[in-house]
Amino acid sequence: MSAWPLDGNSSFAVRGRSYPTGDAGEAPEAAPAARRARRWPVAAVTALLLALAAWQLGGAAWIHAKAALAQHLIASAWEGTKKDGAKRPWPWADTHPVARLTVPSRGISLYVLAGTSGRSLAFGPGHVDGTAAPGSAGNSVIVAHKDTHFAFLRDLHEDEEISVEDVRGRVTRYRVREVAVVDKSETRLLDPADSPQLTLITCWPFDAVRPGTSQRYVVIADRA
Amino acid sequence: MADGKGGYRGGVDGALADFIELLGKAILSGIGASVVLALLTLGLATAAGAQGKPNDAKTGTLLLRTGAAGGFVAAPKVETDVAIHVTGIVARTRVAQTFHNPGTDWVEGVYVFPLPDNAAVDRLWLRIGERLIEGQVKEKEEARRVYAQAKREGRKAALVEQQRPNLFTNAVANIGPGEQVRVLIEYQQTLAYDNGEYRLRFPLAVTPRYEPAQEKGSDPFFNDEKRDLTPFLPILHPGYAPAGSGVNPVVIGVVIDSAVPLARVSSSYHEAVVEKESGTRTVLYLQKEQEEADRDFELVWAPLGGAGPQAAVFTESRGGTDYSLLMVMPPQAAAAGQAARATLPRETVFVIDTSGSMQGTSIQQAKEALLTGLSTLAPRDRFNVVEFNSATRPMWPDALPATAENVGYARSWIAKLRADGGTEMAGALAFALDGRDTPGFLRQVIFMTDGSVGNEDHLFRLIAQRLGATRLFTIGIGSAPNSHFMTKAAQFGRGTFTYIGDLREVQEKMARLFAKIEAPVLRDVSIRWPDGSPVETFPARVPDLYQGEPIVVAAAHPALKGTIVVSGTRGTEPWSVALTPSPSGEHNGVGALWARAKIASLMDELRLGADEALIRPAVVKVSLEHHLVSRYTSLVAVDVTPTAPAGEKRTALVKASAPRATAAGELPQTDTESTLQILLGLLALAAAAVVALVGRYVPAEGTPGTGGAK
Numbered sequence: 013m014s015a016w017p018l019d020g021n022s023s024f025a026v027r028g029r030s031y032p033t034g035d036a037g038e039a040p041e042a043a044p045a046a047r048r049a050r051r052w053p054v055a056a057v058t059a060l061l062l063a064l065a066a067w068q069l070g071g072a073a074w075i076h077a078k079a080a081l082a083q084h085l086i087a088s089a090w091e092g093t094k095k096d097g098a099k100r101p102w103p104w105a106d107t108h109p110v111a112r113l114t115v116p117s118r119g120i121s122l123y124v125l126a127g128t129s130g131r132s133l134a135f136g137p138g139h140v141d142g143t144a145a146p147g148s149a150g151n152s153v154i155v156a157h158k159d160t161h162f163a164f165l166r167d168l169h170e171d172e173e174i175s176v177e178d179v180r181g182r183v184t185r186y187r188v189r190e191v192a193v194v195d196k197s198e199t200r201l202l203d204p205a206d207s208p209q210l211t212l213i214t215c216w217p218f219d220a221v222r223p224g225t226s227q228r229y230v231v232i233a234d235r236a
Numbered sequence: 237m238a239d240g241k242g243g244y245r246g247g248v249d250g251a252l253a254d255f256i257e258l259l260g261k262a263i264l265s266g267i268g269a270s271v272v273l274a275l276l277t278l279g280l281a282t283a284a285g286a287q288g289k290p291n292d293a294k295t296g297t298l299l300l301r302t303g304a305a306g307g308f309v310a311a312p313k314v315e316t317d318v319a320i321h322v323t324g325i326v327a328r329t330r331v332a333q334t335f336h337n338p339g340t341d342w343v344e345g346v347y348v349f350p351l352p353d354n355a356a357v358d359r360l361w362l363r364i365g366e367r368l369i370e371g372q373v374k375e376k377e378e379a380r381r382v383y384a385q386a387k388r389e390g391r392k393a394a395l396v397e398q399q400r401p402n403l404f405t406n407a408v409a410n411i412g413p414g415e416q417v418r419v420l421i422e423y424q425q426t427l428a429y430d431n432g433e434y435r436l437r438f439p440l441a442v443t444p445r446y447e448p449a450q451e452k453g454s455d456p457f458f459n460d461e462k463r464d465l466t467p468f469l470p471i472l473h474p475g476y477a478p479a480g481s482g483v484n485p486v487v488i489g490v491v492i493d494s495a496v497p498l499a500r501v502s503s504s505y506h507e508a509v510v511e512k513e514s515g516t517r518t519v520l521y522l523q524k525e526q527e528e529a530d531r532d533f534e535l536v537w538a539p540l541g542g543a544g545p546q547a548a549v550f551t552e553s554r555g556g557t558d559y560s561l562l563m564v565m566p567p568q569a570a571a572a573g574q575a576a577r578a579t580l581p582r583e584t585v586f587v588i589d590t591s592g593s594m595q596g597t598s599i600q601q602a603k604e605a606l607l608t609g610l611s612t613l614a615p616r617d618r619f620n621v622v623e624f625n626s627a628t629r630p631m632w633p634d635a636l637p638a639t640a641e642n643v644g645y646a647r648s649w650i651a652k653l654r655a656d657g658g659t660e661m662a663g664a665l666a667f668a669l670d671g672r673d674t675p676g677f678l679r680q681v682i683f684m685t686d687g688s689v690g691n692e693d694h695l696f697r698l699i700a701q702r703l704g705a706t707r708l709f710t711i712g713i714g715s716a717p718n719s720h721f722m723t724k725a726a727q728f729g730r731g732t733f734t735y736i737g738d739l740r741e742v743q744e745k746m747a748r749l750f751a752k753i754e755a756p757v758l759r760d761v762s763i764r765w766p767d768g769s770p771v772e773t774f775p776a777r778v779p780d781l782y783q784g785e786p787i788v789v790a791a792a793h794p795a796l797k798g799t800i801v802v803s804g805t806r807g808t809e810p811w812s813v814a815l816t817p818s819p820s821g822e823h824n825g826v827g828a829l830w831a832r833a834k835i836a837s838l839m840d841e842l843r844l845g846a847d848e849a850l851i852r853p854a855v856v857k858v859s860l861e862h863h864l865v866s867r868y869t870s871l872v873a874v875d876v877t878p879t880a881p882a883g884e885k886r887t888a889l890v891k892a893s894a895p896r897a898t899a900a901g902e903l904p905q906t907d908t909e910s911t912l913q914i915l916l917g918l919l920a921l922a923a924a925a926v927v928a929l930v931g932r933y934v935p936a937e938g939t940p941g942t943g944g945a946k
Binding site: 051054055057058059061062064065066067071075076130133134138140141142155157158159160162190194196201202204205206207213215219221222223224225228 | 400692903907911914915920921923
């Protein structure tokens with residue numbers, strides 16, 4: 013009850029400024045037009061903001077949709093690759109699946125693509141050219157986006173198991189040895205190793221809003 | 237009317253002003269709300285991202301995950317000091333690494349560090365206060381178990397593992413808050429001797445660089461622990477405290493004991509301070525400053541009068557076996573070179589890497605080197621040029637005589653080469669090493685690359701299988717070539733590896749290489765041991781000797797009576813020299829060198845496709861016997877008393893070494909715009925909602941007002 017008079021007062025004050033005395037008769041007819049006139053820019057600004065929201069959210073959704081959908085498309089290319097060698101997931105693709113990465117404890121299953129170009133990373137984790145083939149002896153390095161495929165890395169901890177299936181269908185199991193954050197210039201992580209080792213790299217911090225962070229989150233696993 | 241008009245106008249004006257005011261309010265509150273939301277979200281996001289102390293997150297700093305959920309701690313800092321003692325052609329080095337834990341948690345420090353390619357790492361000590369705990373060699377898995385157990389139980393422990401023949405890690409468990417732990421590692425190596433000069437390299441280029449060093453007052457390391465380094469003391473110059481800020485300090489000291497006084501000694505890339513102690517002992521030291529971190533430390537010296545040793549043999553007795561290190565310098569007379577030159581013309585195939593990684597100065601250097609190589613050809617020689625990136629492209633299908641016309645054609649062909657595409661080395665190697673021998677020609681392949689390949693072992697096999705009578709010489713180009721690959725490739729190719737790090741070095745190094753390989757000084761080298769004793773030597777087959785190179789052979793044998801005869805073909809004449817070993821009781825580390833050479837040779841067999849099930853036990857056996865770190869064995873030292881609270885407080889961390897300042901590239905960028913887009917989208921949504929609400933609210937105020945008037 014106490015809110016009403018306040019409200020009424022304020023609206024009265026507004027009215028008092030808007031409509032000088034003596035023109036009260038015109039006011040009722042003028043009001044709807046004025047209201048319309050007042051409303052359309054508001055509606056326009058709202059629409060504009062909504063469009064902006066749709067554009068931005070759509071962009072983000074597109075990134076995530078691409079990341080998720082492509083994995084399904086790659087699934088059949090993977091089966092083909094295992095049977096008769098490198099097969100492209102779609103005719104114009106410039107990459108092909110080279111391994112399948114699974115983390116049983118987290119229900120993760122990802123097809124790893126050859127190379128780490130921005131184009132192929134949108135579709136799946138990329139195996140860094142020149143590092144050991146996934147599942148083979150040596151240091152095999154796989155990178156993926158922190159927002160999509162490798163978002164789960166932040167939860168992965170020591171001693172968790174990671175499996176890699178190679179193109180011949182052989183499955184190699186790894187166990188997480190260590191987790192670290194390094195500067196992006198630490199290319200030493202790509203260096204060969206004597207023992208079978210899997211190095212997973214993504215950007216860090218995971219919550220970074222602006223793209224282009226200079227640090228990397230690294231998970232290193234040894235063959236179990 | 238005027239009034240009415242005025243009133244009407246006033247009404248319209250009033251309505252307009254009113255409307256503008258309202259719209260302004262709506263938009264302003266919309267913007268205000270979005271800014272607040274934006275700040276809030278960004279603040280939250282930043283706070284979440286910055287958990288690991290944003291101020292510490294400078295380049296090179298490692299923030300590492302602790303056992304505690306989501307927490308990160310700063311990595312410990314490592315100070316290194318290196319003491320090298322050279323006797324003849326053997327050097328023994330002690331590397332002391334001091335780990336400082338700047339944080340407030342118990343942490344584990346893992347430090348990756350390079351050592352020379354042929355380092356035989358055989359000693360480890362963990363220093364805790366006054367106590368010195370010696371490390372034991374164990375099989376890799378066993379050592380890891382021992383280490384892991386100590387780590388769990390809260391005891392201090394150190395574990396030295398070999399990652400690659402020239403790359404090691406040192407893990408130290410349970411470093412307390414504010415504590416420092418010191419680890420000492422020792423290794424043995426043979427020195428390079430070439431053209432009358434000894435060359436000693438200590439890799440620094442990958443020395444880690446972490447957060448700016450905290451201000452250090454008096455450093456206990458320099459005050460207390462000198463006695464620790466007694467045999468090497470002269471090198472630690474008093475008052476040479478680590479001053480470098482922003483870099484983990486490294487101090488290097490070298491003592492050279494030589495049979496004859498040195499004519500000169502110089503540090504190639506750093507300013508070292510030389511102190512002569514006596515006629516045959518030279519002492520020098522170096523403090524590495526930050527700006528010098530991108531180059532290895534290299535020391536070059538030459539014995540007085542240019543008269544290097546003609547022949548020498550060092551012996552060590554260990555466990556009933558004698559070990560010898562044999563060095564023979566073939567005569568260097570220029571006349572011998574001339575005579576040999578008269579024998580055979582050359583067929584030279586230049587192979588140049590034009591892959592994308594060679595872009596920039598690397599391809600320039602390679603071209604320069606190639607052109608220098610062409611200029612050494614005589615018209616009776618034959619040559620060809622092959623470029624490779626994703627594919628192999630020879631200039632001619634077969635080698636042609638080096639006539640002025642052909643060389644001119646090659647020059648313009650080379651000028652047009654561009655660096656682009658992948659690195660498919662196998663095709664180029666297969667083309668150059670076609671297994672054919674051109675009778676009457678000395679066939680040589682000059683291979684110029686930065687060696688950035690992944691399938692090294694496959695390439696080694698290819699070289700070994702197809703070499704024939706050809707010799708493969710590798711030339712490492714660029715600031716950080718894969719020297720392990722190129723050294724091994726040259727070894728399998730029975731040639732040599734030359735590193736060119738600077739455009740200015742091209743002329744000199746290429747000239748020296750070509751002068752050398754124009755003719756081998758000594759071929760078909762063989763060694764005859766007294767009374768046909770069973771002798772295991774490394775290398776098993778002595779390679780051709782070129783101008784200025786010594787024969788260096790490590791051997792294991794029963795006690796020798798008599799002389800060792802080294803023979804070969806010099807030009808067209810037979811040549812031989814006899815040596816008498818003088819057994820000495822001292823432990824000069826020759827045994828370790830022999831063992832290291834044997835391990836290297838076994839690992840080469842593995843690369844060539846030998847069964848790991850056979851190689852592994854052999855490597856383990858020799859490593860355990862000689863107390864060496866290898867691919868299958870590690871050194872581990874464990875403190876007896878627990879110092880850290882056992883159990884949960886463990887902290888896993890990697891301390892990778894710092895970027896090679898010269899290394900190209902960085903790890904791939906792996907974030908998308910999606911977070912930013914979601915944030916912007918949500919902000920726009922929120923702003924839209926606020927604008928709509930305020931917009932709705934404002935006319936609604938007008939409505940009751942007009943309604944009220946009615």
